[in-house]
Amino acid sequence: MxxxxxxxxxxxxxxxxxxxxFATTWEAWAAAFLLRAAEGDTAHAAQVGQAIGFDLDKRKFATESIVIAGTPQEVTATIAPFFTHMSEAGLLEMLNEEAALAPQxxxxxxxxxxxxxxxxxxxxxxxxxxxxxxxxxxxxxxxxxxxxxxxxxxxxxxxxxxxxxxxxxxxxxxxxxxxxxxxxxxxxxxxxxxxxxxxxxxxxxxxxxxxxxxxxxxxxxxxxxxxxxxxxxxx
CATH class of the missing domain: 3.40.50.1000 (HAD superfamily/HAD-like)
Known part of the structure; x- marks a missing residue:
């Protein structure tokens, strides 16, 4: 058949x-989340952005970014080494909070x-x-x-x-x-x-x-x- x-x-x-x-939602989310997680430190936020394939200055994802097809848990695991003062659970909660607020x-x-x-x-x-x-x-x-x-x-x-x-x-x-x-x-x-x-x-x-x-x-x-x-x- x-x-x-x-x-x-x-x-x-x-x-x-x-x-x-994708771009409208997740480029805004990435900028907001990174700056929040880095407590306003743009240099730190940009460094973390590079780890997930996001250019903070250009507000643009690379085509191979983990954010495009990965899960929030995978994204959290990738950025956790940059935020040793926070637990992965706390980072994941913050990531999901910003995701829910992202423009659609x-x-x-x-x-x-x-x-x-x-x-x-x-x-x-x-x-x-x-x-x-x-x-x-x-x-x-x-x-x-x-x-x-x-x-x-x-x-x-x-x-x-x-x-x-x-x-x-x-x-x-x-x-x-x-x-x-x-x-x-x-x-x-x-x-x-x-x-x-x-x-x-x-x-x-x-x-x-x-x-x-x-x-x-x-x-x-x-x-x-x-x-x-x-x-x-x-x-």
Whole structure:
């Protein structure tokens, strides 16, 4: 049976760089968090920024930054040596507090798009390497939490990407076989997770990766999630 003969009944989205524009949210977060953690010492904040691939002066992430696809716990472990007066738990709490406050810029108008998917009978999920609490805060701020059947962060009990645990948990929660679900994401972590779970994969270019990086792992590379309805019509 060809993949096109299998119906698509679910969509599972990454959050940052997929539902929301990555740069708008996380460049503001990085500057605020680093300056807070460094207690206003810009030289120290810039030094820590280099460790996570963030240029504080230019307010810009490197394409290989751990923040793009890593979990808050991984980011915390990377910067902990720069803050020996603080516990990793304290750093993680501060990181999540600033993440919840970070400005959100939807990649496209989310309410009409997601409402349309639901009207078409699709089950919807979010699988993010962010913590669940700030992820829910971001979705609440956009007014879309209630449009999702499933929301998981790396700390929700299913692990983080590129492992497939979150995606398989979504499939179980909505009672769909993985082959009827599409994983939508902006990083190779997202697409590896989707492939490992046995799902189709859609890559979008609203994150930190470029098409050449994503194409080998994706069924299709789209400009943003707003192009998904047209793609679904071809499946």
């Amino acid at each position: 060809s993949r096109k003969s299998i119906p698509i009944n679910g969509l599972c989205f990454d959050k940052d760089g997929t539902l929301f524009d 810029m939807p990649a496209v108008p989310l309410v009409p798009l997601l409402t349309g998917f639901r009207a078409a009978g699709l089950k919807l999920g979010v699988a993010t390497n962010d913590s669940e609490a700030p992820a829910r805060a971001h979705l609440d701020g956009a007014g879309v939490t209630g449009l999702f059947d499933f929301i998981a962060g790396y700390d929700s009990g299913h692990g983080g990407k590129p492992a497939a645990g979150q995606l398989l948990a979504f499939a179980a929660a909505v009672d769909l076989p993985p082959e009827q679900i599409v994983m939508v994401g902006d990083s190779t972590h997202d697409l590896h997770a989707g492939r490992t779970a046995g799902m189709r994969t859609v890559a979008v270019l609203t994150g930190g990766a470029v098409a050449d990086q994503l194409a080998p792992l994706a069924d299709v590379v789209l400009r943003d999630i707003g192009e998904i309805p047209a793609w679904l019509e071809t499946q």
